[in-house]
Amino acid sequence: MDGTMSAIGDIVHRDKIIIITDADVYGLHQDKFAGYSTIVIPAGEQYKQQATVDSIMQQLIRYEADRKTFIIGVGGGVVTDIAGYAAAVYMRGLSVGFVPTTILAQTDAAVGGKNGIDVGIYKNLVGTIRQPEFILYDYSFLQTLPWEQWVNGFAEVIKHACIKDTHLFDFLEKHQLKDFRSNKSLLAETIERNVVIKSEIVEQDEFEQGERKLLNFGHTLGHAIENEYQLLHGHAISIGMVAAAVISEKIKGLPASQTERISRLLQQYHLPIAMEYNKQQAFEVLKMDKKRSGQGMNFVLLEEIGKATVTNIPMIQLEQIIQAL
Amino acid sequence: MDGTMSAIGDIVHRDKIIIITDADVYGLHQDKFAGYSTIVIPAGEQYKQQATVDSIMQQLIRYEADRKTFIIGVGGGVVTDIAGYAAAVYMRGLSVGFVPTTILAQTDAAVGGKNGIDVGIYKNLVGTIRQPEFILYDYSFLQTLPWEQWVNGFAEVIKHACIKDTHLFDFLEKHQLKDFRSNKSLLAETIERNVVIKSEIVEQDEFEQGERKLLNFGHTLGHAIENEYQLLHGHAISIGMVAAAVISEKIKGLPASQTERISRLLQQYHLPIAMEYNKQQAFEVLKMDKKRSGQGMNFVLLEEIGKATVTNIPMIQLEQIIQAL
Numbered sequence: 045m046d047g048t049m050s051a052i053g054d055i056v057h058r059d060k061i062i063i064i065t066d067a068d069v070y071g072l073h074q075d076k077f078a079g080y081s082t083i084v085i086p087a088g089e090q091y092k093q094q095a096t097v098d099s100i101m102q103q104l105i106r107y108e109a110d111r112k113t114f115i116i117g118v119g120g121g122v123v124t125d126i127a128g129y130a131a132a133v134y135m136r137g138l139s140v141g142f143v144p145t146t147i148l149a150q151t152d153a154a155v156g157g158k159n160g161i162d163v164g165i166y167k168n169l170v171g172t173i174r175q176p177e178f179i180l181y182d183y184s185f186l187q188t189l190p191w192e193q194w195v196n197g198f199a200e201v202i203k204h205a206c207i208k209d210t211h212l213f214d215f216l217e218k219h220q221l222k223d224f225r226s227n228k229s230l231l232a233e234t235i236e237r238n239v240v241i242k243s244e245i246v247e248q249d250e251f252e253q254g255e256r257k258l259l260n261f262g263h264t265l266g267h268a269i270e271n272e273y274q275l276l277h278g279h280a281i282s283i284g285m286v287a288a289a290v291i292s293e294k295i296k297g298l299p300a301s302q303t304e305r306i307s308r309l310l311q312q313y314h315l316p317i318a319m320e321y322n323k324q325q326a327f328e329v330l331k332m333d334k335k336r337s338g339q340g341m342n343f344v345l346l347e348e349i350g351k352a353t354v355t356n357i358p359m360i361q362l363e364q365i366i367q368a369l
Numbered sequence: 370m371d372g373t374m375s376a377i378g379d380i381v382h383r384d385k386i387i388i389i390t391d392a393d394v395y396g397l398h399q400d401k402f403a404g405y406s407t408i409v410i411p412a413g414e415q416y417k418q419q420a421t422v423d424s425i426m427q428q429l430i431r432y433e434a435d436r437k438t439f440i441i442g443v444g445g446g447v448v449t450d451i452a453g454y455a456a457a458v459y460m461r462g463l464s465v466g467f468v469p470t471t472i473l474a475q476t477d478a479a480v481g482g483k484n485g486i487d488v489g490i491y492k493n494l495v496g497t498i499r500q501p502e503f504i505l506y507d508y509s510f511l512q513t514l515p516w517e518q519w520v521n522g523f524a525e526v527i528k529h530a531c532i533k534d535t536h537l538f539d540f541l542e543k544h545q546l547k548d549f550r551s552n553k554s555l556l557a558e559t560i561e562r563n564v565v566i567k568s569e570i571v572e573q574d575e576f577e578q579g580e581r582k583l584l585n586f587g588h589t590l591g592h593a594i595e596n597e598y599q600l601l602h603g604h605a606i607s608i609g610m611v612a613a614a615v616i617s618e619k620i621k622g623l624p625a626s627q628t629e630r631i632s633r634l635l636q637q638y639h640l641p642i643a644m645e646y647n648k649q650q651a652f653e654v655l656k657m658d659k660k661r662s663g664q665g666m667n668f669v670l671l672e673e674i675g676k677a678t679v680t681n682i683p684m685i686q687l688e689q690i691i692q693a694l
Binding site: 094105166171338 | 459
């Protein structure tokens with residue numbers, strides 16, 4: 045729902061709320077947290093680790109959190125992932141709600157119930173799937189969102205267009221990132237469209253037996269380089285999407301002209317489409333991807349823009365493909 | 370189901386199994402683990418902590434565990450709790466099965482899907498509720514079970530009798546612990562009866578909204594002293610059950626003669642019924658019990674042997690009651 049964070053007190057009894065946020069959000073919006081028990085974690089993907097969860101647990105104990113406590117994650121994807129995870133396992137599960145403060149969290153991370161943490165360089169290796177009680181969209185947080193985080197978030201928006209929505213793809217081609225920053229209704233409409241795309245997929249397939257796998261487009265190679273090179277998530281999956289499009293040409297006959305269109309759109313939104321990285325090392329990390337199934341990897345490919353499909357690629361073949369990228 | 374551990378290969382494809390056990394079980398039954406990828410954790414409740422889970426995660430990565438991997442916990446309650454928890458969160462959930470090797474795990478810990486770890490002295494503060502795919506009863510493990518672990522396990526058996534089954538209570542009064550050690554069919558019948566009692570409660574109320582709370586009889590005070598004084602779980606809840614019976618006299622009119630019978634039965638099975646402990650400190654730990662709900666504690670009391678009930682006792686009153694015990 046849309047609203048301002050001050051409305052939280054109307055949704056949940058104020059005394060029972062414990063907010064989890066990060067130092068960046070807290071520093072920029074301290075007034076919004078006045079009067080709430082708040083746990084502030086350090087900002088950045090490198091803190092999406094068990095040590096941070098351990099510290100959250102200690103603070104929940106200090107606040108005497110019990111099963112009536114409501115956890116609210118206020119922040120970007122790292123905060124909503126880790127707050128959702130802590131809430132899922134503390135006392136075997138507290139209620140949780142999110143106030144996503146970035147484009148990425150609003151269009152993707154906070155939606156769908158996946159939570160979790162990284163284990164070293166392995167992305168989201170530990171976590172659960174558990175839906176929040178609410179997601180509150182308070183657009184005032186976007187006023188302080190740095191430019192690079194706008195870029196970061198639009199990578200997932202372009203991903204949704206690639207796998208599910210040619211109209212959204214066309215629409216994005218006709219605009220620039222700055223249009224969305226300056227035009228509130230254009231932005232709200234786009235965020236809403238993305239929430240609908242993701243929610244519909246999650247409703248059909250909450251536990252990722254089929255359709256939900258499509259959301260991993262660009263994420264297999266993306267995750268394999270993201271933590272190793274400390275990339276923004278959007279940058280990593282942008283590079284991953286171009287690689288997946290190139291692989292789609294070979295295996296699914298995606299026309300090269302469509303790979304071109306995808307690359308052009310990513311660049312239009314200031315996203316990187318390639319980088320130098322150690323391919324052997326990336327393959328080693330990729331082996332631990334959750335989409336691996338025995339001797340093969342469930343890889344998301346495109347038949348055309350707007351139409352994705354999952355193909356099990358044998359690990360041996362995938363190693364060769366990555367070496368040849 | 371009953372069987373021998375060697376039957377696991379018939380239930381689950383051998384290549385996909387990773388066993389989690391502890392050093393005691395592994396040392397005594399090493400032959401049973403031959404040919405299986407096995408993670409051995411140190412034995413003892415003091416290792417039921419996040420650090421052990423962290424180490425399990427590292428070893429799962431080393432074994433390249435993926436979503437097709439089947440985790441099997443072979444051991445007592447600590448092993449089944451921690452293996453169930455690791456399986457619940459690794460890659461957002463792997464399948465898990467249990468081979469409980471103690472009376473306590475066979476009659477209680479492995480049954481019902483509660484898993485988790487302690488956080489410092491706070492028992493089971495972190496975990497999930499998630500049912501195993503199977504529980505395999507291999508009674509050959511009991512041949513090496515130390516005497517104190519027989520005593521430990523029968524505390525939960527007596528608990529089941531107290532809250533749900535006067536016939537079981539009468540039956541236990543007529544026997545001695547040594548009868549169960551020497552008479553396999555008497556033991557198997559008793560274990561089965563206990564599994565039925567617990568399973569029926571869990572089936573009615575998996576997520577502990579009502580009926581399942583009754584299983585916490587003796588556990589509120591028990592948990593508050595267990596880790597602080599490094600007691601066996603059975604010893605701690607035995608003391609907790611006597612305390613709960615005394616409180617039941619005051620609040621629920623349980624006849625003093627029934628408290629007497631409970632104390633006598635616990636002693637007959639070599640369980641302690643009292644100890645010296647710091648009551649103020651115990652109350653501080655107890656405040657973090659999962660059964661606390663705001664200003665009150667959902668405390669399990671007896672109306673009579675075989676009939677338990679939950680009463681919300683205000684924390685202020687509970688503090689006085691404990692001081693007066």
